[in-house]
Amino acid sequence: MLAAELRHPLEKYTREGMIPHIWCTGCGNGIVLNAFLRAIDELGLDMDKLAVISGIGCMGRIAGYINADAFHTTHGRAIPLAFGVKLVRPDLKVVVISGDGDLFAIGGNHFIHAARRNVDMLVICANNFNYGMTGGQVGPTTPLEAFTTTTPYGNIEHPFNLVHLAAAAGAVYVARWTVVHPRRLKESIKKALQKRGFSFIEVISVCTEGFGRRNRLRTAIEFMHWLKRVSVITKRMDPSEAYIGPDRIVVGEFVDIEGKPEYTELLRACIEDVRRRAERGEIRVAL
């Protein structure tokens, strides 16, 4: 067989010279990347019209692996930077992919405001319950009582429920999956990419090096078995049912709203209206 025929079918979507990735053996982020690229492939998305923006941390590196226009921002600022891109180029498909610490601790304010504005953007959060890149510290999604390098006696903080947060802030599409649901995740990404408005997908990811080994999930297999055991799929589209805890993780789609006015459409309509009125001389511009 020729070497060319042995190429991975998704290779054309990855950036030359950037693979292999930096993620640990057993990390779940590769599954998220895979699901994202398959979703793009199946939708036949124009890679020239895709903008991928990420923050800092393990998942922050994903922008570099995708063969589209991509920006690796500062910690927590992926969403506002993506917002700037989207406002200038509303024709582009803008996707933010990052981790739970980046999006919900240091960047939490930007998340709720982007959802509130309902800007057309897909945010995918790989939630691994901790700060993996920096060595496994506690984060805003770390379960109560879990052990991390900075909660050596157990975590005393209550975690965010990201689905509740996204739904309350105004997202028009909200789903949660885990990396043991790769096909459902892919379908969800496809759906979200076709929605007009602020969409959010949480993916519970595997992190053995940072989180698992301190919480009796030493290997990726153990971690995945645990995810399989505790995941419950719901089809009821009710965010109030989106429980997440060590005993049970409810996954599925929780919000799917149509018809909520989208930010860039409102913005363009406003600009066009003002522009017309100004050109007709109906607005006094003098200093």
Next chain:
Amino acid sequence: MERGRLDVLTGVWFTIGDIACAEGAIAAGCRFFAGYPITPASEIMERMAFRLPQVGGVYVQMEDELASMAAVIGASWAGVKAMTATSGPGFSLMQENIGLAVMTETPCVLVNVMRGGPSTGQPTKMGQQDVMQAKWGSHGDYELIALAPSSVQEMFDFTIEAFNYAERYRCPVIVLADETVGHMREKLVIPEPEEIEKRLVSRKKPRVPPGEFAPFMPDPEDLVPPMACFGEGYHFYATGLTHDEWGKVRTDSAEEQFKLVARLCDKIRKNKDKIVKYEALWLDDADVVVVAYGIVSRSARAAVARAREEGIKAGLLRPITIWPFPEELMADVGERAKKVLVAEVNYGQLVREVERRVPWRKVVFLPKLGEKFHTAEELLRAIKTAAR
């Protein structure tokens, strides 16, 4: 009634510096503004909120200054001239993303209408306390350009100039105004659009097709790379991490780190002759030289003129680009002068830059803080004392 163009409001006006700044930005082709309300810079964003939609531009009020600066970077990479305006506390919040703009070579303009600090300080009073922060506020080694206007007219003119520098050198450019200049009301002359247009500079665009384009490969003559933007098919990767010419992450390489940091600094340092601007008044034979910038330079000009009338050989060196600082001129002038007076509204900032170039025994520092800045009379007294 014949209506003129909406982007350039040609004519003679009587207005405040903040509004002149907004009009300068629009005349320069700025079509994106992201900001957060803060005294004494809010009038800039209010004017932009009113004016940008009229010319098809995007105005957005963000949730904070961290987001404002991030959105400006995103907008610039989406292909438009973009800016924000703030004051001390907001400027502090923007610092990390100023570093990102430096690292990713993002053309953008930040206006800092300086008030009194530290912290919340004196929000409605003028200050010049962010001079060092403008240069050193973000971490790591870098160079950028900062301009200090002293009048309403200069708020207009220097904002246009700031966009030209930003596009030309692909770096953040700061208009370092002070509250007095931002809020004072005086004459503004806006020229014909054609006159402004011929002064405008735009970023270099890729000259090779996607695939062959290295997004951070500098042109050897000016060390500035052409810029591909979102949605143009180049599939660039921009990162705050150390990267090579192709944008590839090179956190492993001492050579790449040196090469990148040196180039980011050198594209300003080696083009300094084309960047540095100053106003020099009677420096050739000056025994007493006053160094002042922003609104203080106007008192200084009057003081120096009156000193000359009284037979004192006084001169004025007013840095227009605070950064890069006109250091060669400062050194030459300092060598000849007997005394160099530095008048600024802070407790010792640009005076350090002067002391690096002039024997420090010659340097007299005249600090001011709070509502008041140096009057011409005060400076004249200081000149007379120094001339004795």
